[in-house]
Amino acid sequence: MSRHPSKRRQDSSEPSFGHAHPTTDIAAASPLARDLAGLLTHEDVDRARDRWAVRRARWTERHSKIAGRLSVVWLLVGPGVLVFLGENDAPSMLSYSATGARFGVGFFLPFVVLTFAMGLVVQEMTVRLGAVTHRGHAELIFDRFGRFWGLFALGDLVLGNFLTLVTEFIGIRAGLGFFGIRPVLAVGAGLAVVFAAIATGRYWKWERITMALAIFNGLFVPAALLTHPNWNAVGHSLLTWLPLPHGKPFDILLLLLADIGATVTPWMIFFQQSAVVDKGMQPQDIRVGRLDTLLGAVLATLFAIATIVATAPLYQHGIDASEFQAAQFAEALKPWIGHVGAALFALGIFEAGIVAAIAISTSSAYAFGEVLGTGHSLNRPLGDAWPFYSILLGSAAAAAALVLIPHAPLEFIVLMVNVIAVLAMPPALAFLLLLVNDPDVMGDQVNNFGQNLAAVTVTVLLISAGIGFGVATILQAG
């Protein structure tokens, strides 16, 4: 296919590299091969190793279609699965728990499917952006919109990410608290897992470790099955959106808006694009990248629905769960799902916090590294990219420490985190849409009419939700 025009600007202070926009060129065949050969880094070599594996799998595909294709998919899945299962974080799972406990099985099941479909539309664009440009989202915003707008976007991300990280460690503490583990040990264990994942100095290993952890988001499925759900009611609600929720219209509206607004958060956009770049995905991988994103969205939807179904007995038995925290849901469910089910539920909350903590701290580190121009790859050894890893670990450690401070304003942070994420979404989506419609950036991978229609519809819905959620929060607090 033809690719985008060569409109990248070269830094005039740097030596000339000839062809300024060689995306389509395999590096060895490009005019700058000789210059590049002497400048290869550890990161390049590791990325080449991953690309070689993909090339080999594609070769296998020519001879053994199923085995080859499965191999290609196995090698290329990751960012999409991680971003969606990371989005099923501790506060999200608590939100789904509260939804099930307050409204049972009904309208919210298909509504959750709709919100993830909207998330899919947004995240697909980040796959294309990353695979075509080989640049992270923060870097692209700084490049195309300048420092002024870039700093605003980065500020929104950093603030939202840090507060969300705090809520993840609250989830980690609460999840392990169910088993009687002291907060300091629980939070320390969470930090140790984050460190263990990055200590490999290899994107591929980090991704596989985190994906292995993320699969435990599925613990909510057996917890749901233990409630012996009424499958007819589940199927009926998925098809008809019935029964509609009853209660105070204001509370229902708030939950609806919160669910819409929290479907896609700024960290997801920044994270998936940077992960696609770090993984080394290329334009020919976009199809599998889409499949990866779809797989992540489907799994996250399934686990979210399972969480609603798991807590539905609380609604059926009229138990007021409006003030419940993480472990309290697990405790309250014991009469219906037993100690084992409750333990699975608590472990699920712990897992949700851990995976999100890894993904969100990595998202912050990627963004800082891209903007500062320092090494920002999980393929770099710890000592080689210490600013990148320091931000990653430092943000996680600061959030963990805050959770342990007695009388820290955790309620305040929990209240603020969703609001900030929702408020920051409209500008993040605006930058994303402008970038993905920019032919100088995307070439022939620019959004087509259908993609723009879907993306603009989702953006308008999310912006409306953001405004509505903000207004509703103000009204409620007032």
Add this chain to the structure above:
Amino acid sequence: MKPRHPHADLGQAPGEEPISAPDLKDPRVVLSVLEADQVVAAKQRTHFGRRHLSVGVRIMLWGLRIYVVVMLIIVLISVIDAVRSMP
């Protein structure tokens, strides 16, 4: 789509099986599987230029920015009040 460059495989005929253990110490092997602007050194030296922001885009970005700042201040004040009123 790709490869469009017959020399990209460095000694491998088209369709030939890639060797199982490539020598990644050879820079040509590394470059043969990466796109040119995937290489870190190239990325550091080439940048997308600033795009021209039309009046409409500027108004939209400023509008969204003002919206975020104003809403953030209002929500911050409201949430502080709510937390203070907690028992």
